[in-house]
């Protein structure tokens with residue numbers, strides 16, 4: 001007999017049915033309903049489905065539903081917006097802590113940013129998570145569990161999910177792939193693939209492997225920041241492994257569908273990547289990639305600032321230069337600045353300190 005409990009949050013309904021048939025001598029017929037309640041309500045509750053005590057015991061002996069608990073939550077309230085931007089810190093049964101963020105979109109919608117790893121090995125110099133190093137990948141149940149536990153305990157109702165929290169998702173692709181299968185299971189949380197976005201720091205091998213998975217409607221964003229190999233290597237150590245040419249080739253090859261749009265993230269850092277030539281280089285990189293949307297993210301200095309924050313005039317000037325190059329551009333709205341809730345800020349808990357030593361505003365999603 002296998003002693004290891006299976007977490008239903010890491011399983012599609014079909015996988016749960018197969019496991020129940022294999023492991024249980026009684027009560028396997030309840031598997032579909034138990035799986036549904038596990039995903040929608042975050043609990044293992046055979047009794048509410050009429051299971052006998054022995055059957056319920058058997059379920060609990062072999063299966064679990066999520067092991068992580070919420071350690072703390074921090075909200076950033078903005079009177080001009082409806083819901084707050086919120087960060088939740090979760091602790092797994094092994095003590096590992098990781099974070100997930102609810103990002104309001106307009107008055108009524110929200111997106112949830114999930115972590116794929118505890119810490120991160122990529123070492124991006126603008127990112128607080130990088131200072132932790134990578135401790136381990138999260139498994140599929142821990143990734144899905146971020147959404148399930150936030151639904152149950154915090155009443156979050158994300159319409160979209162972005163893999164943009166702690167970790168490089170393409171460095172944890174087996175877990176991310178399994179989590180996407182579970183999230184998109186129509187018998188569970190039933191997210192459409194096009195409501196899910198993977199954000200990579202530029203893992204070209206991961207992009208190629210992602211392409212082989214046939215997830216035709218899942219969205220992808222690249223954290224480009226600077227389209228110059230030497231400076232990109234200085235900012236993002238992953239660029240030493242994968243050059244811009246590698247990335248371009250991988251991105252051209254992946255195109256999963258005709259109208260696919262790739263997200264390109266540029267974190268604007270004065271004196272580092274904000275010149276007219278930088279805008280031209282971004283455009284030159286994007287040109288062979290087909291349909292793209294550039295997301296311009298003003299840099300906010302963290303605990304080890306690389307630069308000052310750009311002024312509104314500098315942001316507008318760079319946006320204008322990109323548009324002069326015929327690139328579609330969106331300027332990210334700052335959210336979560338005071339509570340360390342942006343992607344590049346995750347891994348530090350508690351409110352951002354005030355003043356010079358603090359971690360001032362970071363636009364949501366730096367990855």
Ligand code: SF4
Pocket residue numbers: 120121122123124127128129130165166167168200201343344366367
């Ligand atoms: S920006 Fe993303 S990939 Fe880079 S260190 Fe931070 S979490 Fe890792």
